[in-house]
Amino acid sequence: MSHAQTPHARRSHPDRGHPDTLHAADTADGDTPGAPAPGTSDLGDRIDVGLQRILKRETRSSRAGMAGLAAALVIAACVYALLESALRAIGQPPWLIDPQTAAERLTALPGGTSPLLLGALGGVVAMVGLIFFLNAVLPGRKSRHLLRDPRAGVVVDDEVIASALARAARTAANVTQEQVMVVVSQRLVVVNVRPTSGVPLREERILAAVEDELQRMAPSPMPSVRVNVATSGVIGA
């Protein structure tokens, strides 16, 4: 689940060979944030630049697959056009359709074709185009947050943050594990609590506990917290 990364692998830190999330969170708490990184400032700057790049790559999803697919489509279209042009140039009969006839038919549209078929084709092409376009334009964030650490880049999956916040909420509300559900997204934490029947919950106390835990964790970007207390309770929990 956890995902923590040491960007400068050449300088080995024996105490955090495989830092898990809790460990990383502890050290982020313990160390004074903003303490100067070891090494000269020049080296530190270079590491910082590399670190920023790595962190960005870790928190955004890769577009390599979609880009590759688009490139493959374009290459296939070009190869086919080349083939047909070459056949025409050396005077052979066309393989599927020769370029001039294709262009003429294209300009003659919608001659003879049913408008329903044309519309459906257009819709499919527009949908594929929209998928490619949105993939290119949207930020494509992964469900991960960054934790501040003076020496290493720490990337944490949202499930880990959710689990930590659920524990805080559960302790504050004095309910069992099953009665708390936390959903963490980029900018919002939603805490759903089902109270125990007969024991009213104080919403502000849960909110304070969750916010306190979040402040100590200090993920970036910092989400805001919303607490939902269910109206119906659980008997004998």
Place this chain on the structure above:
Amino acid sequence: MSSTAEAVQPAVSLAGHNRISTQALTTLAQAAAAEALGVSAQDVRAEWSDDDGLLALSIAAPIRVPSLTEVLRDPLRVEGYGGTVWDRAVAAKTAILERVTQLSGSTLSRVDIRISGARVSEGARVQ
């Protein structure tokens, strides 16, 4: 009543979680109802349900009544038992609610009582 309920809640600073199981609540309700209706706890059936985050208790139990020959001989015996069956059931609701709230620390919103039978007492006065 409410102060008792708050006193049962553990302090927030302490880690850990206390729970009162449904079984324990049911046994407690049976004992409280048995005490209020003057029957033995095995004869009482208690069920819990949720009422908008509060506890709702429904009880099916017999009730202790004086024998009819005794009532014929002395009509005041009915008063000695606490009035009619209806009056006693209404009074028992408050008694059970307060008792269970006090002992379990949970807030009850309502108590439904169904009298399912009568236990005739032949012996000395119960009061």
